[in-house]
Amino acid sequence: MAKVHNWQIxxxxxxxxxxxxxxxxxxxxxxxxxxxxxxxxxxACKSTWTFNKGQEHMWWANVETKxxxxxxxxxxxxxxxxxxxxxxxxxxxxxxxxxxxxxPYGQFDGQTIFEAQKMLTPDSARVLGYLPSDEEWxxxxxxxxxxxxxxxxxxxxxxxxxxxxxxxxxxFYLARICNHCSYPACLAACPRKAxxxxxxxxxxxxxxxxxxxxxxxxEACPYKKTMYRGNTRVSEKCIACYPRVEGKDPVSGGQPIExxxxxxxxxxxxxxxxxxxxxxGTWAEDRYHPLYYLVHVAKVALPLYPQFGTExxxxxxxxxxxxxxxxxxxxxxGVDEAIERYSNPDRELLAVLQLFRxxxxxxxxxxxxEGPKVYEAPLRxxxxxxxxxxxxxxxxxxxxxxxxxxxEPLHVRPAQHANSI
Amino acid sequence: xxxxSLAVVATVVSAAFVGCTKxxxxxxxxxxxxxxxxxxxxxxxxxxxxxxxxHPAKLLLQDMVEPRLTQGSTSFVRVQSVTDGQKIAxxxxxxxxxxxxxxxxxxxxxxxxxxxxxxxxxxxPAPQMGEQERPVEITYWSAIFQAVANGRKDDIxxxxxxxxxxxxxxxxxxxxxxxxxxxxxxxxxxxxxxxENPMAGPRTNPVQDLLAEGPGTIRxxxxxxxxxxxxxxxxxxxxxxxxxxxxxxxxxxxTQVAFAVWEGSHQEVGSRKMxxxxxPLSLGSAK
Numbered sequence: 001m002a003k004v005h006n007w008q009i010x011x012x013x014x015x016x017x018x019x020x021x022x023x024x025x026x027x028x029x030x031x032x033x034x035x036x037x038x039x040x041x042x043x044a045c046k047s048t049w050t051f052n053k054g055q056e057h058m059w060w061a062n063v064e065t066k067x068x069x070x071x072x073x074x075x076x077x078x079x080x081x082x083x084x085x086x087x088x089x090x091x092x093x094x095x096x097x098x099x100x101x102x103x104p105y106g107q108f109d110g111q112t113i114f115e116a117q118k119m120l121t122p123d124s125a126r127v128l129g130y131l132p133s134d135e136e137w138x139x140x141x142x143x144x145x146x147x148x149x150x151x152x153x154x155x156x157x158x159x160x161x162x163x164x165x166x167x168x169x170x171x172f173y174l175a176r177i178c179n180h181c182s183y184p185a186c187l188a189a190c191p192r193k194a195x196x197x198x199x200x201x202x203x204x205x206x207x208x209x210x211x212x213x214x215x216x217x218x219e220a221c222p223y224k225k226t227m228y229r230g231n232t233r234v235s236e237k238c239i240a241c242y243p244r245v246e247g248k249d250p251v252s253g254g255q256p257i258e259x260x261x262x263x264x265x266x267x268x269x270x271x272x273x274x275x276x277x278x279x280x281g282t283w284a285e286d287r288y289h290p291l292y293y294l295v296h297v298a299k300v301a302l303p304l305y306p307q308f309g310t311e312x313x314x315x316x317x318x319x320x321x322x323x324x325x326x327x328x329x330x331x332x333x334g335v336d337e338a339i340e341r342y343s344n345p346d347r348e349l350l351a352v353l354q355l356f357r358x359x360x361x362x363x364x365x366x367x368x369x370e371g372p373k374v375y376e377a378p379l380r381x382x383x384x385x386x387x388x389x390x391x392x393x394x395x396x397x398x399x400x401x402x403x404x405x406x407x408e409p410l411h412v413r414p415a416q417h418a419n420s421i
Numbered sequence: 422x423x424x425x426s427l428a429v430v431a432t433v434v435s436a437a438f439v440g441c442t443k444x445x446x447x448x449x450x451x452x453x454x455x456x457x458x459x460x461x462x463x464x465x466x467x468x469x470x471x472x473x474x475x476h477p478a479k480l481l482l483q484d485m486v487e488p489r490l491t492q493g494s495t496s497f498v499r500v501q502s503v504t505d506g507q508k509i510a511x512x513x514x515x516x517x518x519x520x521x522x523x524x525x526x527x528x529x530x531x532x533x534x535x536x537x538x539x540x541x542x543x544x545x546p547a548p549q550m551g552e553q554e555r556p557v558e559i560t561y562w563s564a565i566f567q568a569v570a571n572g573r574k575d576d577i578x579x580x581x582x583x584x585x586x587x588x589x590x591x592x593x594x595x596x597x598x599x600x601x602x603x604x605x606x607x608x609x610x611x612x613x614x615x616x617e618n619p620m621a622g623p624r625t626n627p628v629q630d631l632l633a634e635g636p637g638t639i640r641x642x643x644x645x646x647x648x649x650x651x652x653x654x655x656x657x658x659x660x661x662x663x664x665x666x667x668x669x670x671x672x673x674x675x676t677q678v679a680f681a682v683w684e685g686s687h688q689e690v691g692s693r694k695m696x697x698x699x700x701p702l703s704l705g706s707a708k
Binding site: 212 | 613622639688
């Protein structure tokens with residue numbers, strides 16, 4: 001095993017191959033606070049890539065209801081359980097979130113899926129994982145909208161339900177695609193080297209000519225985003241809609257456009273981009289790139305289960321209403337700071353949050369033009385001030401894609417159409 | 422061979438022919454003897470096999486190369502062989518209490534393969550899939566391929582007979598059933614088929630010809646030259662594999678052969694298999 005630096009866990013870790021980083025990395029931010037589980041992303045992906053024979057169980061993009069839901073069933077609980085068994089009571093973080101790009105969330109002192117020697121067996125010596133059963137793939141929406149019980153009453157449903165306006169229960173929607181990890185477990189596990197990470201954009205692909213369907217990748221991927229296809233007898237995975245990212249889709253006009261799941265998001269929770277990488281695998285400073293800003297400046301977007309060790313490139317703005325210990329387990333130690341900043345956004349964050357889903361084009365840079373103060377009031381014990389700033393998005397070619405304002409334009413339906421729906 | 426080994430061999434041989442009235446073939450302990458016949462048998466049930474020497478090949482764990490197999494499953498594969506001077510046929514049979522030929526994401530199929538050096542020389546390449554620039558030829562049979570070759574539909578109904586599917590792209594009303602345009606649409610969203618990955622697509626031949634130059638290097642041979650067929654009955658598989666004699670192998674001569682068996686219910690696939698070392702193979706001639 002080689003030693004590589006994983007900045008999300010703030011330390012060196014073991015990985016079967018030497019570190020190699022793309023020039024730019026496919027990455028995305030999902031704002032969980034906005035997700036309504038409409039499954040538009042799910043169906044956009046399904047109807048584009050996985051609606052053929054043999055792909056019936058495949059959902060490269062899915063939205064599951066946490067804490068009970070999962071596709072495949074209980075995927076994250078099972079991986080966490082394997083790691084806990086490998087390193088009982090020691091899967092902890094130390095240190096504190098800081099400005100250091102090499103350890104922004106402190107340090108994970110436990111074991112990753114590449115390091116859990118106690119549980120790694122000779123027949124699966126590279127990555128700790130498990131192979132889901134057929135049945136576990138079959139119910140992508142299982143436990144949808146199931147809340148947990150009352151506080152302190154474990155393993156029971158709430159007998160009286162919930163009375164508005166106070167929610168005594170919690171759940172949230174977790175939208176997922178392949179994380180196109182910087183240290184992909186699927187790639188590490190493939191005995192045929194049939195999986196590769198593209199140097200130009202970090203997209204991880206399974207070579208459909210080379211794969212022989214051994215499913216070591218399915219076993220190894222902790223997010224379970226490689227999937228076996230029975231009638232071609234090989235595995236497939238999310239391809240990050242690479243023709244769109246390359247600007248080769250007929251609708252793209254030669255410019256990179258976001259994936260189908262991103263652009264179909266009516267909840268406007270998703271933004272996808274291509275971030276510049278340093279040679280050491282950290283993100284190169286790109287102050288006015290919206291993803292760089294959300295992950296490294298505002299620090300409101302956090303990686304999903306960074307402790308698994310794959311350095312996933314999907315980042316989430318954690319839901320404000322969910323118990324913090326659950327969120328810390330899912331997104332690491334940056335959760336408290338992220339929720340604090342998201343709940344009390346500063347002027348720049350408020351503007352950048354308006355960039356979500358105004359265009360299908362991938363944003364490479366933004367610029368803010370200051371506008372007038374439009375609102376001032378106390379909120380949750382703090383004074384907030386809102387300015388109607390204009391945020392301008394630029395594409396790869398440096399040209400403006402769109403501009404939008406913090407205050408959404410107000411359209412009043414003309415009187416003659418008032419009841420015309 | 423000690424007394425215990427003989428007892429195991431006797432059990433293995435008797436298990437192979439339990440319940441049938443056929444004559445038991447003679448044993449060949451030390452090597453696989455390919456007897457000469459003008460016409461090769463075309464099925465595993467051909468009566469020729471009653472007189473062809475049977476070599477009980479002990480299977481070992483493949484525990485040298487990752488991903489390893491650390492818990493044994495199939496113990497023996499019974500090997501018989503016939504050659505007509507051009508081709509060589511093998512009848513391979515082994516006990517297996519489960520028939521595994523379904524294509525689910527968490528299921529694996531039973532399979533068997535034989536391996537021969539691509540060039541017949543005095544020193545053979547490494548038995549574990551050959552070596553760089555010293556390739557081995559592999560003849561691979563899979564129970565999943567066999568089921569499809571036998572006519573089972575290669576779709577979700579193989580596992581879930583009552584499954585309901587709304588629509589596939591190749592079922593669009595604008596595509597005439599059976600037309601080239603429809604075939605093209607069926608392949609468009611099956612990239613492994615479009616790229617002619619030999620694992621994918623409808624199969625009529627349950628056997629694949631492969632080449633390897635070391636672990637993890639297996640690739641399809643340039644031409645598909647082998648054929649065969651397998652049958653599951655009485656708690657085990659019997660598989661016929663017919664392939665050309667390897668380059669340089671002559672009737673009356675000798676070469677080496679190795680075997681591997683994959684037990685689907687044990688999630689054996691790829692390098693996770695039971696296998697033999699090289700076994701001497703003598704090739705009968707017309708004289």
